[in-house]
Amino acid sequence: MARRVIFSYRHQDRLLNRTHPFVKVLALLCGCILLIDASVLLVSTIALFLLLLTGIQRLPLRSYARQLRFFILLFTLIALSECLRSRSVRLALIVLVRYALMILYALLITDSTSSDEIASSIPLVNKSVLAGGIELTLAIVPTIFQVSEEIRIAQRARLRRWSIKGTFEYLSTLFELLLIRLEERALALEGRLFDAKRKRHAPPLSLYDLPMVLATAFFIGLRMFGYE
Amino acid sequence: MNDELLRVEGLFYSLGEDKTMLSNLSFSVQEGSFTLLCGPNGAGKSTLLRILKGLYPLKAGTIVLEGKDVTKREKDRLRKIGLVFQDADSQFVGQSVEKDIRFGLENLNLPLEEQNRRIDEVLHLLSMKEQRHRHPHSLSGGEKRKLAIAGVLAMQPKLILLDEPFANLDFRSTGATLKLLLRLQKEGHTIILVSHEIEKCMAHADHVLVLDDGLLVEDGSPEKVLPRLQGHGIHVPHGIPLEKLTWLAE
Numbered sequence: 001m002a003r004r005v006i007f008s009y010r011h012q013d014r015l016l017n018r019t020h021p022f023v024k025v026l027a028l029l030c031g032c033i034l035l036i037d038a039s040v041l042l043v044s045t046i047a048l049f050l051l052l053l054t055g056i057q058r059l060p061l062r063s064y065a066r067q068l069r070f071f072i073l074l075f076t077l078i079a080l081s082e083c084l085r086s087r088s089v090r091l092a093l094i095v096l097v098r099y100a101l102m103i104l105y106a107l108l109i110t111d112s113t114s115s116d117e118i119a120s121s122i123p124l125v126n127k128s129v130l131a132g133g134i135e136l137t138l139a140i141v142p143t144i145f146q147v148s149e150e151i152r153i154a155q156r157a158r159l160r161r162w163s164i165k166g167t168f169e170y171l172s173t174l175f176e177l178l179l180i181r182l183e184e185r186a187l188a189l190e191g192r193l194f195d196a197k198r199k200r201h202a203p204p205l206s207l208y209d210l211p212m213v214l215a216t217a218f219f220i221g222l223r224m225f226g227y228e
Numbered sequence: 229m230n231d232e233l234l235r236v237e238g239l240f241y242s243l244g245e246d247k248t249m250l251s252n253l254s255f256s257v258q259e260g261s262f263t264l265l266c267g268p269n270g271a272g273k274s275t276l277l278r279i280l281k282g283l284y285p286l287k288a289g290t291i292v293l294e295g296k297d298v299t300k301r302e303k304d305r306l307r308k309i310g311l312v313f314q315d316a317d318s319q320f321v322g323q324s325v326e327k328d329i330r331f332g333l334e335n336l337n338l339p340l341e342e343q344n345r346r347i348d349e350v351l352h353l354l355s356m357k358e359q360r361h362r363h364p365h366s367l368s369g370g371e372k373r374k375l376a377i378a379g380v381l382a383m384q385p386k387l388i389l390l391d392e393p394f395a396n397l398d399f400r401s402t403g404a405t406l407k408l409l410l411r412l413q414k415e416g417h418t419i420i421l422v423s424h425e426i427e428k429c430m431a432h433a434d435h436v437l438v439l440d441d442g443l444l445v446e447d448g449s450p451e452k453v454l455p456r457l458q459g460h461g462i463h464v465p466h467g468i469p470l471e472k473l474t475w476l477a478e
Contacts, residue, residue, distance in 0.1 A: 004366070005365060008323065008363060008365070009323035009324065009363065010363065011324045011361035011362070011363075114322070114323040114324065114327055115323065116322070116323075116327060116331075139321065139323070142365075146365065181318060184313070184315065184318035185318055185321075187278070187283050187313075188313060188318055188319040188320075188321065189321065190283055190306065191281055191283055191306065191311050191313075191319075192319075192321065192331060192332040192335060192379065192383070193306055193307065193332060193335040193336060193383075194321075194331075194335055195334075195335045195337070198334050198335055198337060199334075199337060200334075201340065
């Protein structure tokens with residue numbers, strides 16, 4: 001049985017899975033823009049909302065722990081550079097939480113929305129070749145994490161120790177293996193008559209979209225009316 | 229069976245000018261038959277399947293499908309020939325079993341009702357209804373192989389090509405896959421199966437092709453080809469009669 005792959009879709013019958021994909025994409029975009037320079041109050045409000053969604057969605061964060069290590073390294077670097085720049089630990093922590101929340105937002109959306117649903121739901125784009133590009137690009141993201149995990153396990157099995165040379169070897173293997181996988185994927189797509197311009201069926205809006213719409217409107221309101 | 233479904237004449241394929249992969253291959257496949265294509269590693273078996281399917285360009289030769297010359301009509305071959313890749317993982321595009329099967333059907337621009345009908349049909353045929361909403365990468369090796377076959381089968385090809393379908397499968401999964409393939413053959417599907425492990429399925433083949441270093445060195449019935457296989461680098465279990473060369477559980 002394969003390990004769960006981060007940023008991959010899980011079919012469930014939960015609130016976020018029922019929410020319209022375009023509403024989720026818009027909420028993600030708005031959320032990330034707001035988080036860029038959000039105050040402590042806004043960060044806390046968004047954090048509460050996302051944690052609530054994480055619970056409702058039963059996001060398997062524990063299964064993702066290993067794959068999230070890359071982000072933990074990234075967060076540490078971000079926090080460190082912010083700390084050095086502003087000479088404030090508090091500010092560095094806020095910046096760290098902002099980025100962590102952006103990743104959590106993305107995790108929730110990708111967990112509940114498949115790449116073809118996103119491609120099919122964006123107005124105008126879903127009638128063009130762009131939709132095919134979006135679908136394939138999003139579908140590749142979990143593959144990157146899957147391949148990197150395979151390499152990590154293979155290297156660990158051969159008792160690899162951390163070194164700069166080893167890191168370069170890891171990256172070059174990752175790059176090479178990804179190219180091979182993508183070439184295979186391209187052949188498979190051709191074999192299955194992939195048509196980027198095919199007709200796509202966008203789902204209708206429903207009442208299940210309301211919580212996401214209201215929450216996003218609330219966050220925008222908080223930011224606009226300056227409750228900071 | 230008995231009409232000729234596929235005829236290949238003088239097929240040639242090379243990588244660059246000095247690396248000949250397949251040379252002057254000629255053979256035919258009867259409708260409804262089960263053809264076993266075997267040969268040692270690097271013989272060109274997978275390359276041949278990809279050329280037949282229309283994924284690799286042909287350098288020379290003719291491919292005739294259902295009596296029509298489709299050599300230059302790769303799109304016809306892509307539609308009418310289904311290929312199950314050796315690495316099932318690389319074949320998956322959809323993010324659930326249902327979505328993956330639907331992928332090919334959407335590309336055929338079939339109406340939604342027809343797509344749903346075909347998905348239900350193949351899920352039932354392959355006993356995969358319970359896995360309908362699972363992520364393809366979370367399936368076991370045997371289930372992944374079944375999904376890869378389902379994705380191809382739903383597109384209703386005339387000819388199904390399978391590249392090492394038993395690779396990495398245990399005894400039970402190999403038996404189940406073989407049983408499924410024989411059921412498909414019984415329903416009229418024509419199958420070309422690549423395998424170098426003849427002990428797993430040769431008993432069921434109607435026709436055997438042997439490739440060695442890019443050349444077709446044997447072409448005939450299993451009875452005729454079996455005694456000569458050892459000479460082409462293929463392991464032949466000693467003292468086991470042809471009818472026992474199967475991993476299909478009793």
